[in-house]
Amino acid sequence: MPNHPRPVAGLIARPRRSALVAGLGAAVAACAPLGAPVPPPALGGYREPGRARQGGTYKPAIAAGPVTLHPYKHTDTPSRNQTDLLYAKGLWRHDPRSLDPIPNLAERWEVSADKLTYAWHLRQDIRWSDGKPLTSADWLWTFQQAANRVNSYPYVSTDIEPIAEVTAPEPYRLVVRLKEALVPGIEQANIPCPLPKHIWERYDWNDPAKNPEINAPTVVSGPFRLKEWRRDDHVIYEANDLYWRGRPLLDAIQYRIVPDQNVSFHMLKTGEVDLGSLQPSDFEEAKANPALRLYQWERPAPSWDYIAVNLRRPALQDVRVRRAIAYAVNREAISRVIYNNLSKPTYSVYPPSHWVYNPDVPMYDHDPRKAAAELEAAGWRLPAGAKVRVRDGQPLRLQLLYGPNVSKVREQISVIAQQALAEVGVEVTVRGMEWGAFLQAIRSEPFDYDLFVSSWLPEYDPHWNGELWMEKNIPALNRPGYVNKEVEELYQQGAREFDKEKRKRIYQEIQRLISTDLPFIFLVYNTNWAFLNKRLHVNEPGPLGIDYEIEKWWVEDGR
Amino acid sequence: MTSYLVRRAIQSFFLLWLVSALFFTFQRLTPGGPQAYLVDPRLSEGDKERLAEDWGLHEPIHLQYFKWVSHVVRGDLGRSFQDRRPVTEKILERLPNTLYLSAASLFLGLLGIPLGVWAAVNRNRFPDHLVRLTTVVVNAVPDWWLGLMLLILTASYLKIFPLSGMYTIGQDSLPDRLWHLILPAVVGATNGLIAYARIIRSEMLETLGQDYVRTARSKGLRERTVLYRHALRNSLIPVATGIGPTITGLVGGSVVYERVFSWPGIGRLMYDAAIQRDYPVAMGLFFVFTILVILGLLISDVAYVVADPRVRLE
Numbered sequence: 049m050p051n052h053p054r055p056v057a058g059l060i061a062r063p064r065r066s067a068l069v070a071g072l073g074a075a076v077a078a079c080a081p082l083g084a085p086v087p088p089p090a091l092g093g094y095r096e097p098g099r100a101r102q103g104g105t106y107k108p109a110i111a112a113g114p115v116t117l118h119p120y121k122h123t124d125t126p127s128r129n130q131t132d133l134l135y136a137k138g139l140w141r142h143d144p145r146s147l148d149p150i151p152n153l154a155e156r157w158e159v160s161a162d163k164l165t166y167a168w169h170l171r172q173d174i175r176w177s178d179g180k181p182l183t184s185a186d187w188l189w190t191f192q193q194a195a196n197r198v199n200s201y202p203y204v205s206t207d208i209e210p211i212a213e214v215t216a217p218e219p220y221r222l223v224v225r226l227k228e229a230l231v232p233g234i235e236q237a238n239i240p241c242p243l244p245k246h247i248w249e250r251y252d253w254n255d256p257a258k259n260p261e262i263n264a265p266t267v268v269s270g271p272f273r274l275k276e277w278r279r280d281d282h283v284i285y286e287a288n289d290l291y292w293r294g295r296p297l298l299d300a301i302q303y304r305i306v307p308d309q310n311v312s313f314h315m316l317k318t319g320e321v322d323l324g325s326l327q328p329s330d331f332e333e334a335k336a337n338p339a340l341r342l343y344q345w346e347r348p349a350p351s352w353d354y355i356a357v358n359l360r361r362p363a364l365q366d367v368r369v370r371r372a373i374a375y376a377v378n379r380e381a382i383s384r385v386i387y388n389n390l391s392k393p394t395y396s397v398y399p400p401s402h403w404v405y406n407p408d409v410p411m412y413d414h415d416p417r418k419a420a421a422e423l424e425a426a427g428w429r430l431p432a433g434a435k436v437r438v439r440d441g442q443p444l445r446l447q448l449l450y451g452p453n454v455s456k457v458r459e460q461i462s463v464i465a466q467q468a469l470a471e472v473g474v475e476v477t478v479r480g481m482e483w484g485a486f487l488q489a490i491r492s493e494p495f496d497y498d499l500f501v502s503s504w505l506p507e508y509d510p511h512w513n514g515e516l517w518m519e520k521n522i523p524a525l526n527r528p529g530y531v532n533k534e535v536e537e538l539y540q541q542g543a544r545e546f547d548k549e550k551r552k553r554i555y556q557e558i559q560r561l562i563s564t565d566l567p568f569i570f571l572v573y574n575t576n577w578a579f580l581n582k583r584l585h586v587n588e589p590g591p592l593g594i595d596y597e598i599e600k601w602w603v604e605d606g607r
Numbered sequence: 608m609t610s611y612l613v614r615r616a617i618q619s620f621f622l623l624w625l626v627s628a629l630f631f632t633f634q635r636l637t638p639g640g641p642q643a644y645l646v647d648p649r650l651s652e653g654d655k656e657r658l659a660e661d662w663g664l665h666e667p668i669h670l671q672y673f674k675w676v677s678h679v680v681r682g683d684l685g686r687s688f689q690d691r692r693p694v695t696e697k698i699l700e701r702l703p704n705t706l707y708l709s710a711a712s713l714f715l716g717l718l719g720i721p722l723g724v725w726a727a728v729n730r731n732r733f734p735d736h737l738v739r740l741t742t743v744v745v746n747a748v749p750d751w752w753l754g755l756m757l758l759i760l761t762a763s764y765l766k767i768f769p770l771s772g773m774y775t776i777g778q779d780s781l782p783d784r785l786w787h788l789i790l791p792a793v794v795g796a797t798n799g800l801i802a803y804a805r806i807i808r809s810e811m812l813e814t815l816g817q818d819y820v821r822t823a824r825s826k827g828l829r830e831r832t833v834l835y836r837h838a839l840r841n842s843l844i845p846v847a848t849g850i851g852p853t854i855t856g857l858v859g860g861s862v863v864y865e866r867v868f869s870w871p872g873i874g875r876l877m878y879d880a881a882i883q884r885d886y887p888v889a890m891g892l893f894f895v896f897t898i899l900v901i902l903g904l905l906i907s908d909v910a911y912v913v914a915d916p917r918v919r920l921e
Contacts, residue, residue: 116690123645200661205651256692263690279700280871282776306771307866307875310755314763315770484639484884505648515648524652 096585104603105300106584108323109312113280113305118262119241120194121254123202133285133301133598136182136269136292137241139168139222140234144590144597147348147403147508149234153182154222163229163546164212166237170220174292176244178267184216186242193253194240200254203240210236230543231551232509242269271296271599280305296599316340322581328388331577340579345589346401351505352394352573353382353461355448359529359567360495363444368426370566373499374412375419376468383572386460391572396559397513399573401591404510406556409563419472430473437473445475446498451486458501461571465501491523500527510555514539517562530567583607612905619901623894630893631672634886640664641688641884662688662886675890684891689883694891697876704773705860705872711792713857716799720846723807724839730812738808742801754794754867761790771869791868795861799853803846810842817841840914847910854906855899 114127119135122128139154151157154168174182194201195208210233213225224237244267251259261267265274271293272285283303287296306312309325316324317337326334334340355377357364364370379393395411398404412418428437428444437444448465450458459480466476476499481489490500506513515521517539519531535558542554563570576593580586583604586594595601641662642655663671678685684694726738745753762770768790769775774783814820815838823833860874873892880888911918 121691123647123650200658202645202650202654202658204657205654206649254691256690257696263692278871280875281772281869284776302776304772304776304869305871306869308755308869311758311771311867311869314759318763318766318770320770482638484637484643487643488638507649525648 100297100585100600100602101606102297102602103299103606105302105607106298106601106603107302107304107321109304109306109315109321109325111305111307111309111312111325113283113303114277116256116263117265117274117277118256119243120190120199120201121262130283130303131241132270133272134265134268134270134274135241135243136174139170139238142508142592144587144592147591159234163233164226166224166226166234168222168224168237170222171292172220174269175290176247176267176269177273177288177290178244178247179290180244180246180267181219182242182244182269183219184222185219186245187222187239188214188216189245189249190241190243191239193243193248196253206236207240214239230511231546232511232543235509244269272301275300291599293597293599297602298598316579316581319581322584323578326579328386328390331388331390334579337579339582341582341584342577342579343586343589343594344575344577345591345593346575347593348402348591349506349508350399350401350573350575351503352399353391353457353501353503353571355461355465355569355571356490356500356502356528357567357569358495358498358500358527361498363439363446364498366426367564367566368422369428370569371412372419372422372426372472373465373469373474374566374569375415375422376472376474377465377569377571378414378468379571380414381464381468382461385464386457387572387574390577391574394570394573395563396570397516397562397568398506398510398555398559401573402510404552404555404559406559408556409559412569414468416468416472423472423474428473435470435473436475443475444473445477447496448476448478448499448501449481449486449489449497450478450501451481451489452483453480453486458503461501465499490527495523495529511539511543514542514558517567528567530565532561532565535561615905619905622901623897626897627676627890627894628672631675631890632668634884634889635668635671637884639884641886644883675887679894684894685887687880687888688885689888694887697888698873698891698895701860701871701873701876702858704870705865705874706857708788708791708795708864708870708872709857709860711788712795713799713853715792715796716803718796719800719803720807720839720843722800722804724811724834726804726808727811727815728834735808738804742804745797746801750794750797750861751863751867753797754791754864757790757794758867773870791864791870794868795864802849806845807839807842810845811838814838814841844911844914847914848907852900852903852907854903855896858899859896 110126112124112126114122114130115124116122116127117131117134119131119137122131136153138152140149140157141152142148143150153171153174155171156169158167159165160167170182170184170187172181176182191211191214193199195211201208210226210228211224212227215223215225217223222239224239226233226236230236247267248259248261251261253259256262263277268274268288269292271288271291273288275284275286277283282305285301285303287299289295304315304321306315306321306324309327309330312321312324313326313330313334315321316326316334317339319339335342355373357370357373359365383389383391383393392400393413394400396406396409398406400407423437423444427439429439430437446469448462450462453459459478462478462480466478469476486500489497504516514536515525517530517532517535518526519536522529522531538554538558538561542551542558545551545554562568578594585602585604587597587600588594590596640659641664642659645655645658659665663674666674675685682695684698686693687697722738726735729735758768758770762768769787773787774780775787820833820838823837824830828837858873859877860872862874862878864870865872865874876888877892879885880892
């Protein structure tokens with residue numbers, strides 16, 4: 049994904065699933081803003097170059113359709129993925145292999161010595177689908193609309209607030225000045241995407257009843273144009289002949305909205321669709337199916353599951369008790385039982401696929417004896433014949449919450465943790481809660497819980513994870529109530545250290561500190577996988593997935 | 608009759624007002640407003656609060672309710688938080704899909720009536736055992752599971768029916784639509800079918816023992832006339848009671864079938880609105896449903912009069 053690997057929204061139903069749907073989803077998402085100093089797409093996918101052919105329709109099934117096609121109104125993953133097909137996004141993009149910034153809609157850029165000003169030189173060969181050139185006036189006008197308070201853009205704090213000023217001194221030059229010089233400044237200086245000023249300025253920015261371009265756009269800049277959208281049923285796109293990186297090899301994409309995953313899998317098996325939203329338990333069966341091809345990759349910043357510890361509780365303020373919990377939980381079992389080994393154990397706030405990963409953090413592998421020893425040391429003794437440890441006459445009983453209660457994954461993690469802790473003499477009661485009630489319980493007085501299970505989907509730059517540990521974010525984001533001034537100071541340094549090696553060492557130290565303090569018990573991180581019908585040829589799997597250049601996708605049978 | 612209807616209308620108005628105020632309040636009292644469901648970590652707390660403010664959620668709840676009422680009396684159910692489209696438009700675009708499916712289900716469900724008659728006439732013989740056993744078994748199976756199993760068997764393995772949707776994209780024709788309709792309609796019909804079959808069976812057994820049936824038979828009327836003209840009509844009264852709620856159900860759709868059969872109907876709209884706390888949509892649907900329930904009950908009362916001439920509406 050170009051600059052902000054956004055989380056898989058839809059935590060509502062099943063966070064993990066959506067991540068996988070995003071396997072394609074994220075993928076398709078990623079596709080739009082790619083492009084580079086660009087020769088037109090080399091014919092041929094990575095697998096059998098030279099055989100690629102034009103024509104045909106890619107038919108994926110997705111669990112949820114888009115909510116809106118307004119690129120400045122959505123907060124859900126399906127809408128983002130689909131607007132990525134319609135609108136070219138990203139002044140720069142990540143190199144699909146190294147992940148370093150490379151040119152995209154801007155062919156080059158200059159950064160001022162104070163790292164505050166980014167001067168973007170826009171490509172002059174980009175056209176809207178009506179043939180009009182895409183210029184800095186479109187960028188500037190769109191930014192002004194997004195920045196206008198009355199237009200209610202959801203991502204003001206990440207996309208608008210860091211920017212001091214945007215100017216368009218020339219038709220193909222855009223200058224963005226930031227308020228603060230941070231290493232991830234290049235992300236902040238990247239305006240989400242331009243809209244066609246000459247069309248949109250006639251209409252209302254907010255109201256789909258007064259602006260037909262919002263949900264039935266006719267003038268776009270991405271690889272595909274909208275052909276037909278029936279809500280909760282299907283969305284059809286057709287190739288944009290004027291796409292700046294070359295017309296896609298596919299003629300069309302036809303999304304079917306299929307909410308039930310079992311049905312989705314059957315449609316994949318019968319060949320009715322090319323991609324379905326599968327559950328980890330479907331993995332082996334899909335792998336054995338000769339019509340399907342498996343793609344696997346690891347994102348640089350994958351999502352991970354954790355157990356958070358409420359540091360307001362006296363018993364849990366003792367780090368030995370937290371270490372005991374970390375030793376007691378069996379990550380291998382979580383990975384095997386719940387994820388069919390499609391997730392891997394993690395011990396740090398940055399997982400092994402991340403460039404700042406520190407392999408030397410304390411690792412608390414499953415070891416009930418060490419867990420028991422830590423509890424003994426903390427004064428929690430097991431009376432003869434008893435099952436629950438006691439200190440000063442108080443039994444060690446903990447309450448573990450998870451939400452939303454419809455999440456099978458979180459329920460299973462909770463139960464595995466409950467059993468593991470029972471083995472070392474800690475009695476855990478598990479309580480699943482509806483999402484709204486769950487959030488209220490963990491984020492507001494009286495903080496009546498001991499542990500909770502949740503997951504996190506970080507952004508690519510390591511800086512943003514710091515929000516989880518800042519004292520100012522208690523209790524909204526920093527839910528355990530963790531305070532470590534050294535960690536906060538290091539995050540400040542990390543955001544301002546432009547030397548990549550030195551910067552990496554800062555984040556490694558942060559990982560060591562957090563894994564020592566254990567406000568979270570890190571459990572497993574997700575790997576990505578997708579099954580597609582073999583007739584599809586996609587991009588070579590890499591850290592960005594398989595659809596970072598969707599214009600190069602093609603179908604074998606041309607249908 | 609007219610004064611009865613006027614009285615009912617006035618009662619209904621106050622009922623509607625009371626129920627809408629209660630629902631509005633309860634909805635706001637559930638923990639976590641719509642901003643809690645914006646789960647993208649890129650959205651800061653400040654961003655979420657700003658959105659909540661733009662949705663008008665920072666105003667006192669009674670003010671929000673008065674605003675809602677003042678819009679409703681002008682025929683405006685408000686805008687969805689999710690996509691800013693008018694709630695009426697969102698309901699109307701899904702309503703035909705739901706009506707189409709539920710009308711087919713209702714129609715198939717009415718087949719339970721002859722089935723009940725058949726069982727009653729053959730009491731304690733094979734047809735009766737068959738009907739009773741089948742209704743008990745099917746009744747014990749959850750609908751969504753039955754739907755899923757039927758779907759997988761007939762669509763995935765036997766490939767007789769399509770796996771999902773209302774029609775084949777690009778080949779939207781009447782035969783194609785009917786072909787897509789069969790499975791969901793059959794699954795949707797099971798509840799009604801079972802209920803009608805069982806009610807009619809027991810009612811028929813009772814009526815068939817009545818004196819007037821014996822009289823009819825002794826007059827030498829044909830068995831067919833006795834069964835359908837004399838006995839069945841009297842056995843239909845409990846079914847008439849059920850008509851009102853059935854009509855409401857027609858419009859409400861079912862998130863269960865709609866999910867399994869990928870059907871873009873009202874049930875999924877309601878479910879999503881409730882899950883994501885899209886208050887205006889949930890409120891709009893609830894309001895429409897309440898009106899339909901009130902109307903449905905009225906229709907039931909009138910249906911009594913038609914079915915049983917002894918009943919008078921006072």
